Amino acid sequence: MVGPLDPAALAGGVAGPAALRPLLDTVLTALAAGAVERGGPLPAGLPGELAQRVSGALRPDAPSADALADLTRLLAHGAADPADPACAAHLHCPPLAVAVAADLAVSALNPSLDSWDQAPAATVLETELLAELAELVGYQPRQAAGVLTSGGTESTLMALMLARDTVLGAAGSRPELDGIDPARRPRLFASQAAHFSVQRAAAVLGLGERAVVGVPVDHGQRLDPRALAEALAASVRAGETPVAVVATAGTTDTGAIDPLPACAELAAEYGAWLHVDAAYGGGALLSDRLAPLLAGIDRADSVSLDWHKLGWQPVAAGVFLARRAESYASLARRAAYLNPADDEAAGYPSLLGRSLRTTRRADAFKIAVTLRTLGRAGLGRLVDRCHQLARYAAERIRATTEFELHGEPTLTTVVFRVRDVGRRRSGGQDQGRVRGWEQDWGNAELRRRLLATGRAVLGRAELPVPGAESAAPAVWLKLTLLNPHATQSQLDQLLSEVLRTARELD
DSSP states (O other): OOOOOOTTOOSSSTTHHHHHHHHHHHHHHHHHHHHHHHOSSSOSSOHHHHHHHHHHHTOOSSOOTTHHHHHHHHHHHTOOOTTSTTEESSSOOOOOHHHHHHHHHHHHHOOOTTSGGGOHHHHHHHHHHHHHHHHHHTOOTTTOEEEEESSHHHHHHHHHHHHHHHHHTTTSOOHHHHOOOGGGOEEEEEETTSOTHHHHHHHHTTSOGGGEEEEOBOTTSOBOHHHHHHHHHHHHHTTOEEEEEEEEBSOTTTOOBOOHHHHHHHHHHTTOEEEEEETTGGGGGGOTTTGGGGTTGGGOSEEEEETTTTTOOOSOOEEEEESOGGGGGGGOOOOTTTOOHHHHHTTOOOOGGGOSOSSOOOTHHHHHHHHHHHHHHHHHHHHHHHHHHHHHHHHHHHTOTTEEEOSOOSSSEEEEEETTTTGGGGTTTTTTOOOHHHHHHHHHHHHHHHHHHTSOEEEEEEEEOTTOSOOOEEEEEEEEOOOTTOOHHHHHHHHHHHHHHHHHHO
16 A cells, blocks of 8 residues: 655655655646636736736645645646647647656656766767757767757857857967957857857857847848848958858747858858858758758758757757867866866766866767657658648738738748727728738737737737838737647637627727
């Protein structure tokens, strides 16, 4: 007969699984109950109402044996659930069940990748997985190196740090030791649609946000190669040092992919490091049909991939890859308690010099399990399915007179808005047509209304209107479709809900 569960029982060791099993039953039961209670993609109500409920649950009078069940149910009730087809705002994927189960194994064993003696098997597994992913990108696996990261922001920081140390250290200086020579006037080049993490990394690295040169984009939100060439030439004429070009393969707003071959040519011409931010678009490499969109990615000096986007992994599952392992030289560190030289000489490898972090979770395991379970082809079918859903949604939006489509989807993002929503706010002026600011208000308020009622979670983008004389950004709604099990009828229902809510506003 099983006795009462010890609340201080450990998850590891021989007895760990027995201690976990009843707790897992509790968690799974509570997750299901919370999802039923939520009844949709997110809880209805304003943010303050949910905050009050959570705060109350965290201030009990005494410890409770039911805390796991109660708080798990509350978490599920108060979640924005990406497994619901009406939750389609962000690059926030519903994770595969097999990946979540694999993640549980890592949580129970709790390996840390900063030394071999904390993670013997996981150290080998991450190394092998990264070699496989390097080959997927088009690198030579034996020449490349990489690391698992918390996501695209950390990967961008890694890339620009290695770029700084490689380019600015070429004259014999050591930027990581001596700092940056201000006379070099380093500059980074990224499109105006690139992720804000480029500016953030420049600030952290001591280059300053003003070191980032924003390159204009074309009508499809892709970096303009002519503008990049002009910006690089102007920088050199001004006595500045082009350190890196950051090309984006899958922007957060539209999923646009910069012209990677042209970026590679220009970066090489000016001796700059090329980093490809493929945190979103890297998932296209899994699809035979979409992989050609990333032609030229193999010429990058570094690449970032996020498998917690188009890879259906629990957060975090970021990957950073460098084409040449020697690029990591400035990250090398020796700590006697982690990677003494005699241990490495005796055959005990260390990954300490691959990461900005010391303690580091074995996030490679869930990716490896997923790849072994589904294979590239199986994951590629999920990518293709989401792309097909995006094309279907775009067709439906284009065929609906109340909607305006921003452009054809490149990956799985669809940007659109409701025409004339909020016209009563303008008092019906101009024969029912609303001015730009009123339409912006209407679409922004429509999105908030959907959130407050718990009906849908839509994204928001601020982009110019295609073909308009003004380049001023307008408010658009966004579907980021990452649920491969969603159906066309569910997308129809979601778009119908958007229209119904718009009519309520009017």
